[in-house]
Amino acid sequence: MQNNPMIFGYARVSTDGQSVDVQEKQLRAAGAEKVFKETASGAKTDRARLRRALAEIGAGDILMVTRLDRLARSTRDLLNTLAQIAEKGAGFRSLGDVWADTTTPHGRLMLTVLGGLAEFERELIRARTGEGRERAKARGVHMGRSSKLTPHQKKEALKRRDAGEPTREIARMFNVSHSTISRLSL
Template identity: 40%
Template sequence: MNQRIGYARVSTDDQHLDLQRDALQQAGCSLVYEETASGKNAQRPELSHCLKALRPDDTLVVWRLDRLGRSLPDLVRIIEELQGRGIHFESLTEKIDTGTAGGKLQFHVFAALAEFERSLIRERTQAGLSAARARGRNGGRPAALSDKQIRTIKSLLRDPTTCVADVARDYGVSRTTIYKHCGVIKPRISKDENFETV
């Protein structure tokens, strides 16, 4: 027998599931999975249980689209996975039902919008990198030390009494950064050396 299974989610403990629960039960859901989790949180165990419980020709029902997906691409991904398993999807507020021809059309529009969004993000990223390269900057994290700082540090370290740890602290970087950028050879400690604890 085909089942209508509901999924309800609120973001905080201060919110209540009553509205969603009532709407899902009135829509004929024999089982409703409920959880409190932020929409930004990828870890939603009740949603995972819900998706595992669904069988071909079952219908996953939500009160509103944003209860299911963390973003439009995430929503499309979940629904595409359901479709691949022969499972229908229904959102009560938006009146979308992928078990109907109209609902399938709406979903294809969402999928196209999600792909458009991904393309825009890629284009903006490439444009930003190109503009940065044109200004003489490469992508990635900014350098921890400027060329001028590196020259100054090298000059300081020519004095054998200068401590690398002190220089690193003064410039707000780690000793590893000093070793990496300033050509300093990291001291090696022999395993055979014995140290006395004062």
């Protein structure tokens, strides 16, 4: 734990041709004492400099970005990152999105509402996906990976296995793993 709360900045650009300099200047002008700079796609969930920033912040610290899209690509990604920040007892502030400031009651309220909406959306998607899978199964659609063996190959492999031939030898013959042969059933 740190004694004096610190303001950290996180600046990110998507491609090597872009520069984080403008973001860094804005963050420093807003009070960031240390800025973590990164060139990585926002779609990439494992960003090394962001991970380092999240590891370094502590209770009372603030992580600041110039805009929310510099921190996260999706609502879920944003909320997961904000949860990590909150677990450390730190705050979050976006310079371009004044409502996204967990250091104020209004900002916490807005992010809580967004979190509730995102959770509601995830539940709707989960329900629709489940319903779609059930309809597809009812129509006889096979779910999951295709079988590596044809029905004739399965029959032949079962006959050999039941005759006592080692599963590894059978698997080698059909170019599959021995566990595929072990799991075979009628």
